[in-house]
Amino acid sequence: MSDAVSPLATPFPDLPAISGVTPRVARAGYKNWGRCDLTYVELAEGTTVAGVFTRNVCCSSEVEIGRANVAQGHARALVVNAGNSNAFTGYRGREAVEQIMSQVAEHLGCAANQVFVSSTGVIGVPLPKDKAREGVSNALAASECSWEEVARTISTTDTFPKGATATAMIGDTKVNISAVIKGSGMIAPDMATMLGYLFTDAAVAPGFLQECLAQANRRTFSCITVDSDTSTSDTVLAFATGKAGNVPLASFDDAGADAFAAAIHDVCRQLAHLVVRDGEGASKFIAVTVTGAVSDESAHRVGLAIANSPLVKTAIAGEDANWGRVVMAVGKAGEPADRDKLSIGFGGIWAAREGLPLADYDEAPVAAHLRGQDITIEVDLGLGQGRTQVWTCDLTHGYISINADYRS
Amino acid sequence: MSDAVSPLATPFPDLPAISGVTPRVARAGYKNWGRCDLTYVELAEGTTVAGVFTRNVCCSSEVEIGRANVAQGHARALVVNAGNSNAFTGYRGREAVEQIMSQVAEHLGCAANQVFVSSTGVIGVPLPKDKAREGVSNALAASECSWEEVARTISTTDTFPKGATATAMIGDTKVNISAVIKGSGMIAPDMATMLGYLFTDAAVAPGFLQECLAQANRRTFSCITVDSDTSTSDTVLAFATGKAGNVPLASFDDAGADAFAAAIHDVCRQLAHLVVRDGEGASKFIAVTVTGAVSDESAHRVGLAIANSPLVKTAIAGEDANWGRVVMAVGKAGEPADRDKLSIGFGGIWAAREGLPLADYDEAPVAAHLRGQDITIEVDLGLGQGRTQVWTCDLTHGYISINADYRS
Known part of the structure; x- marks a missing residue:
């Protein structure tokens, strides 16, 4: 986090806890920041996932692997590294991501492709495997933290932590969405870039979650620009734990589907605006x-x-x-x-x-x-x-x- | 012309006079500049013309009319207004251009479509017809001026005058090209923009002159950018008086055609680089x-x-x-x-x-x-x-x- 706060900053909102989602933060020490730089979010069994990713063809291994793993539709954990983007690092960068996936999968007893990894920060430096391994170990042993701590820990050159929330009624069931994002320019000085995560307790089939996220993305994240530069790491992921107990949503024909899609869109628009409000040098x-x-x-x-x-x-x-x-x-x-x-x-x-x-x-x-x-x-x-x-x-x-x- | 000269400025070169080309400058008073702001260049009978223009669809009347008039291939005069781009001024802007064309055509006894007009400066203000009429009258009565005076008079926010020259041998005949350009950003503060003019004493058929200019443009002017913003008025015109007496060039099959095309390319590259060297705020x-x-x-x-x-x-x-x-x-x-x-x-x-x-x-x-x-x-x-x-x-x-x- 930077010292000088954007004049367009807004206070961090109250984000509800999401049943089935347990966030923790720890120090991997990628940079001499003296603060947490590794975020670990554990997701209950049965959590579905959707994702949209940068179109930059020089994307990071995290983006390549994440795009492939979204296809199977389920997630058990998210790991976010801050301070090193691991982009443009060839096979060594890929190995570091695979190590993190294996380490978490072993701990949870799940398939490695249900562990999602993102990294932002300097490029051209392979993510150090030893620091990553220790950071993940620390996070697995840490106690649960607040959403604001998550928002601060995923940040690099951001000047304020960014979160958004919305609710929707699916039948008689109220579902919650809590979301955090980082970004301060399509690319900040060290290839810091936009990473966004939405967590909901709604029960949503992966295909429909993807449909909602992709639709919202077209009218929100794809409609913002700070400097026209498209990063190598941009990622937005949505996770749905199903713990709210609603009748699962599988298509727009289901009752409550429109309300849920509107809530996803609402959160994405809030997050997108927050990134612009922290745009590098922004005064308006x-x-x-x-x-x-x-x-x-x-x-x-x-x-x-x-x-x-x-x-x-x-x-x-x-x-x-x-x-x-x-x-x-x-x-x-x-x-x-x-x-x-x-x-x-x-x-x-x-x-x-x-x-x-x-x-x-x-x-x-x-x-x-x-x-x-x-x-x-x-x-x-x-x-x-x-x-x-x-x-x-x-x-x-x-x-x-x-x-x-x-x-x- | 601006007061602070670009650190990348280069001295104005010695440009040879071109037989059949008579430049003059005068004051129309479009702005309170206290300097000449209207350039008039008279061209001998038989002069051929080629042109390339901005692709901006919101182009000025000068660009629309100029593009149409290049098609007939011949030119007798060029008028350049500085301080008012006459862009986004509807039918009133068009009338001002047509007035200038008629006034000069009447003086020379030529067709109006052989008079080429360019304007740069503020937009949204129709070029004042009375000032234009008086400025043209003054210019028609003025004595011949130097190329450097032309380069200074067509400028708006430029920080130094820009010119280039090259020669080529066509058979036993040496032909000269003298050229000037203005521009300091694809668009400078008041929609000032890039205008370039090449004058040669070579005898060149209009179709081949267009081919040479278009080919050079693709590898020079189309390869520079200051800020990615494409102006509404960008224009480059080439005029060939034929006074050198060479065997007229009509295609790349003619002896000397390659040398001539190379000289046009050389001048265009020099001019393009000069515009970048005067790019707004440029230090490198x-x-x-x-x-x-x-x-x-x-x-x-x-x-x-x-x-x-x-x-x-x-x-x-x-x-x-x-x-x-x-x-x-x-x-x-x-x-x-x-x-x-x-x-x-x-x-x-x-x-x-x-x-x-x-x-x-x-x-x-x-x-x-x-x-x-x-x-x-x-x-x-x-x-x-x-x-x-x-x-x-x-x-x-x-x-x-x-x-x-x-x-x-």
Whole structure:
């Protein structure tokens, strides 16, 4: 955890314990941090799992193995290493992950592919097997810890711990979701990156859990960007212990399935926003809404072109209603757009409509909006019904300081 | 022109006069700059023209009209406005361009579509017709000026004037190319952007001139990036007066055609590098070479993913041989890559080979290289014969200051 807390930080919420989920933290000593850096979460027998992973083709062994193991649908434990991403370490990195899986599987008496491992931190350094072995031993012997301790222990360059919760009714049964995430830029200075974990006591078949997570991912984690850089380790896993005792959910046809999917989506959106709020150097949270595109996919690509544009992001940092830069970003997205149908606004106030600056445009309320911390940009393409919302932060001197003013 | 000159600036070279080309500058007063802001270049009868333009779909009227007029292949004049991009101004912007074309065509007794107009500067403000008319009148009455005056007059936020020259032998005839360019970021604060003009006394058929320019563009202007933002006004035009008296070139089968194409390419590369050297906030010039890709196109996309990565660019600003960020950028490019075949180097020294950090990697010479101003990054994908070279600059506090520390 970093010393300087993001100005956009929010307090860690009260997360309910999840029946069948026992988190513990320990020290493996990957770095000289003087704090816990290894998280171990034990999951009751019968827990199902779903996962979404980075599309970066240079991904870590953890991602490769995790993607393969999600397919069998069940999980008994999660291990998260902080301080070493184990990425770009070849067969030695893979061996370290397999060692952790074996060690935990032996302890629990389960199959090794039911143990999920994630790592973030420096790259190019194989995860030291001796430290990992001792850290796991320590964690297996530790007592249960709080969700906030988990959130702090999985963090690397994050400036505040991040968690979210939601509930849903499945028939007469209330189910809980508690979730933590780390991330402070798609990639932080040492390849720290986004790792998110959702735990629920709901009984959910793995296929349906995957469907819910993938659907939520498309509208939440895939809609945030800090710096357009896609990490080698991004992972979000959802675990469902079934201890709430609801009638198990297997498809959207089941009673309560919509409510459960909505709760998963809610938690994912909260987590995604928290990552943006801890974006490197962020001073403003920016929501970009694109409407009138030829399709939702097209709207999404236009939204990300705006959210990734250094010139748009620096304009917001400068509290400048520079809609010309938004025009530029729309035009470079490579998607259908018609300059003469394009409308652009800030904080719900149009600055330009259908290709022309508004003659009676009143800058005062827009300027007041841009002085705030929560900024909205509205773009209407005027072509069709496609729409999206994406989230980002501004680009400030803080980002440069974090990423350029040091040597690794 | 800005006050603080880029640390990467180079002196303006001696550019030869080009027979059949008469440049003049004047004041239209688009901004309170107290300097000339309108450039007029008269071209002898029979001059051929070629052009390449931005792919931004929200392009200016100047780009739309220019693209259409290049098709007829002949030019008599060029007018460049500085301080107002006339982009996103609808029919009123278009009328201003047509007025300039008519005024010059009437003066020269030529077709209006042989008059080429470019504008850069603020957007969303229609180019004022009265100022344009008076500026053009002043320019038509002005005496001939130097190439350096042209380079200064077309500039907006540039920090130094930029020009390049090359010669070629076509049979026994020596032909000259003199060229100027402006640009300091794909987009500078007020939508200033890249405009480049090449003038040659060679006799060249318009189709072949277009072929030479388009080919050079693919390997020069399309291979530079400052901030990944594609402007609404980017334009490069080439004019050939034919006054050198060579046997006219019409295809690559003609004697001297290869030499001429090479000279055009040489000038375009020089101009492209000058734009990067004046990149907003640039302190280092970075050449990224990608080899071993499955195709040249694939190498190009990987190269741009590296050159556009904020994390790679800030690492270079911090003089940090952070090859992990290069791995990340390769992996996110969406092109074929195999983590375990990937090699990465700086200044010609490999830091990682075939997916693993080099055991005997000596950081000292790499650190010395990164302290310099001219940086190279080498990436070998180990898959095929595809290769590219792209150029960019680092991402510094200067970029943030230029783009965020003011309001428009």
